[in-house]
Amino acid sequence: MEPLPTSALVLLSGGMDSTTLAYTIRHDNPEMDLHALAFDYGQRHGPRELPCAAQTAGRLRARFDVVNIRALTSFLSGSALTDPENVAVPEGHYSDETMRATVVPNRNAIMLNIAVGVAVARGLDRIATAVHAGDHPIYPDCRPEFIGRLNDLIEVATEGFSKPGLRVLAPFVMQPKDFIAKLGDRLGVPWRETWSCYMGGETHCGRCGTCVERAEAFALAGVDDPTVYLDPDFWRTAAAAG
């Protein structure tokens, strides 16, 4: 039988999904050697979400590192997340066609493969990512097939160098976002220490895709949403139309 994992690297953006994932892992594995990895890819909400990620890592006694991949951004341009001068962040529901402007091509494959390299270098047992079902309509690299094929790749790419059984776990991949809100609520995730808004202002805008998705998830889960939104009611209209 494969030995139980004693170490894990969690991809921690500072949003509600990856924060809940990190809390879940720590809750289930109080003694685990936990590492958290965030990416600075020049996302306009970086100055908001990265400090949230650092705070969560501190609370959970996880080693925390930010990998700066900004140099890649100009090569993967055309996404509203990284190209503020030329591409506007679309408003509305996450599943809308317009939200395709937020796709950074192959982003998750790049980040997860970097995480694999880090996990091999540190001799870690598992990698965890918080991709979830709500991401599937627009991001092809958040789907179950993607995680499956990534694990097939890891198996051969790191053979002889990685800990046996190193693989990516994506426990939320078939779950909607309100499942995550419920789970996080149960684990006592301090939601004010998470950031979603793609606009990266002082306050959540309430109108971009990820704000709409956030507000909707709390509502569907029946969980009190402590987030301050500039436009607190927009999500109802967008969710109804989406």
Place this chain on the structure above:
Amino acid sequence: MEPLPTSALVLLSGGMDSTTLAYTIRHDNPEMDLHALAFDYGQRHGPRELPCAAQTAGRLRARFDVVNIRALTSFLSGSALTDPENVAVPEGHYSDETMRATVVPNRNAIMLNIAVGVAVARGLDRIATAVHAGDHPIYPDCRPEFIGRLNDLIEVATEGFSKPGLRVLAPFVMQPKDFIAKLGDRLGVPWRETWSCYMGGETHCGRCGTCVERAEAFALAGVDDPTVYLDPDFWRTAAAAG
């Protein structure tokens, strides 16, 4: 029938393998929209090989870019290629156990997935890499299974965003390095405009794994080797022992 590719992105390090690959693609596709991508990952031979790559791209009318991923290096440390202060470049034959010190964990998966992102952003048809059979004994991410599984991943990771049929071609993956020397010779590759030595000095050292492999490949191919090596005869002993 799938349309013929009209554009390609070649991973061009400036070594003899990728340079020969780029010459082959240009020879076979005189009108192709050719892009060349090099990586600065802090390799100690970067100042030698990257200018070679730029020169080749210029000769072949290819758009040339260097992607700076040095920020990753500290996270993937422990390789002799990127950690000059702490890890010595081993001498001897490439297939030796000691050469494992030159492995940067998951390097090709990271670079090729970045290349995929670039190809999607630019709407290109193909990606080409010069991994070859001589790399297999030590680098797991240079084997045919790796290329196959990477293509399985690309298929789902970029679905709906990439050009249909986008995939990685690795035409040398089953070929030994002397095949590349013969092919490059036939195509008139200017070998003096390629760089192999991991030491990154003014002249090829003749003793590191890639110098030994280079000299051996020319000899096996019966191709005149114009490279100046500091120790021009070491490779014979190392190759016999390897």
